[in-house]
Amino acid sequence: MNDDSPNRAGTSGQPVRSQITSTSANEPADNPDSSTTAPANNSDNSSDNPDSPAETGSAKSGTRAEPAFARLNSQYFTILVALFVGVMMISNITGTKGVTLFPGLNFTLGPLQVHGIVTDGAFYLFPLAYVLGDVISEVYGFKAMRRVIFSGFAVLLLASLCFWITIHLPAADFYTGQAAFTTVAGVVPQFLLAGLSGYVVGEFLNSWVLVKMKQRSGERRLWARLIGSTVVGELFDTVVFCAIAASALGISTFSDFLNYTVVGFVWKCLVEIAVMPITYLVVARLKRVEPSYQDALRRRAEAGVTPMPAV
Secondary structure (H helix, E strand, C coil): CCCCCCCECCECCCCECCCCCCCCCCCCCCCCCCCCECCCCCEECECCCCCCCCCCCCCCCCCEECCCCCCCCCHHHHHHHHHHHHHHHHHHHHCCCEEEEEEEEEEEECCEEEEEEEEECCCCCCHHHHHHHHHHHHHHCHHHHHHHHHHHHHHHHHHHHHHHHHHHCCCCCCCCCHHHHHHHHCECHHHHHHHHHHHHHHHHHHHHHHHHHHHHHCCCCHHHHHHHHHHHHHHHHHHHHHHHHHHHHCCCCHHHHHHHHHHHHHHHHHHHHHCHHHHHHHHHHHHHHCHHHHHHHHHHHHCCCCCCCCC
16 A cells, blocks of 8 residues: 555655654653652552553542553563664665555545555555554553654664765775665655654654553553554654655645555554554563563552453
């Protein structure tokens, strides 16, 4: 599908496959690294989420408690951060290749015209960044995901700078790949701005929406959080990226713009739904093996919040 086809890293005349929005003053509070825990007095005010609304709990006491999140001093969190940044970096390179899937697929639906599914070489990999973002936000919270987003942003910006410097270094006499290297790794400012902006807006909204929904539902309805956050995050990511990069992509009509954004957005959401069973397994496993997450659940129980199964 027309999945933001050029590479969203601003490389090779092709945009960066990435996505940011600044945190708001009313961002969901979740898991700072604090190890102190305030006493629960008809509410669970632990340091992990000092001002999060509670899920529905003990009807008899009207208890309000924040959702459970694990602390960040965990080997699993480090692994997830490495995977997230690695996916973004690899997508920036593989996305430089244009790809057409199902070239015989042709149909028109109002202003939407499809002639094959035009995407890039990262179409199968890039949506994994949102899956990883969902896992981190669900288990470790919004503040944890904010750190990951900033880390990814810094690495992508550094990579673009290094590519730009390397391209302009004088080539050795025996080196014959200068043109090919420039094509793959060249930085186009408009694509770089589009990719990084879409990355920040999309990932922040994805995490913020998921955590806000968790504050209301607790451990229940994980499927709704995964789908709902992805729809919001991917929508803003795709629209922001395309709005900034449209002219550089050669998009000059509203029909082309709609085709480019709608097909890419639908594709990413379908990938999220397709891998949801795996996301469920990973989230459930992390919640079991993270001692601080189990501690948070126990604090909720002590505060009178009725445990709710993840459904």
